[in-house]
Structures are given as C-alpha cells and as structure tokens.
Amino acid sequence: MRAMTITAEHRLELTEVPEPVPGHGEVLVDVVAAGVNRADLAQVAGHYPPPPGASELPGLEVAGRRRDTGEEVVALLAGGGYAEVVAVPEGQLLPVPAGMDLRDAAGVVEVTATVVSNLVVEGGLREGETVLIEGGTGGIGTTAIQLARxxxxxxxxxxxxxxAVARARELGADVAWNRRTTDLLAAVREAGGADVILDVVGGGEALAGHVGMLREHGRLVIIGTLGGASGELPVGLLMGKRARVIGTTLRSRSTEGKREILAATRELVWPMLEDGSLRVPVHARFPLDRAEEAQAVLREGGHLGKVVLEVTAH
Known part of the structure; x- marks a missing residue:
C-alpha cells in the first residue's frame, strides 16, 4: 500500500509499505481520507513519538470503509492514518454521521473526541459558565466554540x-480577541474571568497568565504545548482560587478509554453533526503525496477548521 513515511531528515516521503496485519479485536479499514493534526507535525519533527505498539506512520484519524462489512466509518488512531489501509481496534470506530461526505468526515472524530473529553469530561463545563478557548479558528477551536455554545x-x-475575529463570532463566540494585539490577561479579567480554559499553549509565560484568568473553582485544561512544555505555576494563586490544572492527552489513552470517549462523543455530538447545528469546517484538501503542503497550512496558521488528505478515490 502507499503511505507517507518519516525520513531521517524529518520529512514526509511517499513509500510502498506492507499492509498492516490486524491484531486481536482489530479490523482493517480501507482509507478514503485522513485528517491532519498538529500532533502529526510534532511527530514528523521528532518531538512526539507514537505510543508503544502503535504504527510509526503519522495520522490520528481517518474515514473509510471497513473491509469486513463495507460500512463507512471514522477511526480514532494512535498512528498510521497517512496510508491506504489502517488496522483499528473495533472500539475506536464510529459510523460516519448520516449525510456527511466521507472526505469531510475524515476531519471529524479527533477534534470532536478531543473537545468532548476535555470540555465535558475533564473540564466539567456547565450551562451558564464562561469558557476561554485558545485558537478559536483551528480544528479544535471551531468545534469547541460551537459545542460550548x-x-x-x-x-x-x-x-x-x-x-479572524468575525469568523470566530460567526461560529458562536461571544467575545473574540486578536491574541497578537491584546493583553489577554487584562481582557479576560475585564470580561469577568473564566470557569474553564481550553489551553493549547501549555507552558511559558502563558501558564501563570491562565491561572490568573480563572474564576474561583476554575479549571485549566491543558491539551497542547505550543508555548513550551514547562512554565512557572503560581501555586498560591491556584490554591486561593481553589482551582485545578488538568493535563491530558487523547492519543496515549487505552482502547477502553478511547471507547468511552467515543461513546460520549457519538451521543452528544453526532446528532448535531447530522442536523447541521454543529459543523467541522474543512479549510483545504490535499492528495496524500502532498502531505507536507497540508502540514504547512497548520504550521503557518490562519486557517479555518481542518485540513484533510485525500488518500484514495471516493
């Protein structure tokens, strides 16, 4: 099969490799399209190796057809999505939302599962609370804004x-700021603070700033390290607010953990995708052999929603 492998020079290269052999409880999926995520960029750069036992190929989500039944499905992966065939634990599959094109569906499962697991399960976001979502026009951000509303x-x-401010408002944000020209700590405090912060920045100066934005009993949910992997935590301030800092990742969870998150995602989000009340915008599509160009879109920023690789003909 064709697949994008990672070279010693941290580049992507189209290669012929053997098809995966399904293990116990796994099924083969013939891939139509794959979603592109920031974790893929980190893996290619050598900063985010796959969990033990996972495919060395990049790619955390695909849409395609089960080889055993022909059913159209989306799959949440620990790796291997930039390829024509993937082997997936059956518990990490969901049916494609009714009425959705397979190519668009390739960018749905990772962001929706991430948002549900972090805003709902970890962050405990409730009606009437205020949430701050960093990076509101990316794949996770566009989904998180809509679900939070x-x-x-x-x-x-x-x-x-x-x-991009107007685009974020159109998605449902009550307030949007240009992070490059705004004193975010002051702006969020003026807006009354946040009960939950969905944080893709992580360390650096942002860590202390985010704690400073939290309300009493607030929850800072860290899901990325764009600002660095470490930072100074103002423990006294955190204690005074009786707040929590939650660090979490989806990729390294067990199959059972992913199964539970996918079940919650299907119950909460799939009806919204099917009736059109929530959508995951697709910014651009690229053929598999142009995966480096697809990743460059995420690296440069400014995109709205997801970038998708078209792996085989629909």
Missing part, C-alpha cells in the same frame, strides 16, 4: 488576526 456556556476565544 450548545451546552449553554458563554464563550471567549483568541484568534490570530483581526480578520
């Missing part, structure tokens, strides 16, 4: 340009 939360978000 559907849950009855007040939504604050950051974006990368003045032009």
């Amino acid at each position: 559907r849950l009855g939360a007040r939504v604050l978000t950051t974006v990368g340009s003045d032009g």
